[in-house]
Amino acid sequence: MDVISVAGKQAQLTIDGNELLILNSALNEICNGISVPEFETRIGASKEDVCALLNDVSHILDKMMA
Amino acid sequence: MDVISVAGKQAQLTIDGNELLILNSALNEICNGISVPEFETRIGASKEDVCALLNDVSHILDKMMA
Numbered sequence: 001m002d003v004i005s006v007a008g009k010q011a012q013l014t015i016d017g018n019e020l021l022i023l024n025s026a027l028n029e030i031c032n033g034i035s036v037p038e039f040e041t042r043i044g045a046s047k048e049d050v051c052a053l054l055n056d057v058s059h060i061l062d063k064m065m066a
Numbered sequence: 067m068d069v070i071s072v073a074g075k076q077a078q079l080t081i082d083g084n085e086l087l088i089l090n091s092a093l094n095e096i097c098n099g100i101s102v103p104e105f106e107t108r109i110g111a112s113k114e115d116v117c118a119l120l121n122d123v124s125h126i127l128d129k130m131m132a
Contacts, residue, residue, distance in 0.1 A: 001122040006129045009083035013126065017075035018111070022119050025109040026092045033108065034100055042099065043091040045084070053088050056067040060079065063072045 020061050027054040086127050093120040 001019050004012040015023075030036055030043065031051045039047055067085050070078040081089075096102060096109065097117045105113055 001119065001126070003126055003129065004078065006126070009130060010080055011082075011086065011126055011130060012070065012078065012080050014076055014078050016077075018115075019119055019122075020077065022109065022111045022116055023089060023093075025111070026096045026116065027089075029096060029102065029108060030092045034102060036095065036100060042095060043088065045088045045091070049084075050088055050092065053067065053085055056085075060067070060069055060072070060077055063069065064075060064077060 017061070017064055020057060020064065024054065024057045024061055027051075027057060083127070083130055086123060086130065090120065090123045090127055093117075093123060 001016075002014045004014065006012075027050060031047060031054050036042055043050060067082075068080045070080065072078075093116060097113060097120050102108055109116060
């Protein structure tokens with residue numbers, strides 16, 4: 001994962017397939033696998049938000065593998 | 067998280083601070099928090115690789131918050 005630029009609260013970056021797979025697996029475990037006690041406190045976001053991000057990552061992976 | 071382009075096994079994307087925080091928390095839980103049985107099978111990568119990615123995400127967050 002390499003940063004191209006950071007502007008305010010937005011970053012542009014490059015990420016490779018292996019890194020995306022790790023993100024996908026980690027988010028998937030957090031959302032659908034392992035039980036995380038006090039989810040919102042520990043993750044700092046609702047399960048809904050984390051699943052939405054998992055969905056984004058998964059779509060990018062699909063594009064990459066197409 | 068929005069895709070700018072996908073070329074081979076590399077993607078360029080934009081990500082905002084909230085999404086980076088979720089990735090940071092998810093990777094941190096997987097690496098240092100919750101015990102993940104059969105880590106490499108479930109995540110598809112070694113703990114070392116996941117911690118390296120956590121390190122990258124954390125550096126980008128630091129830049130964004132600076």
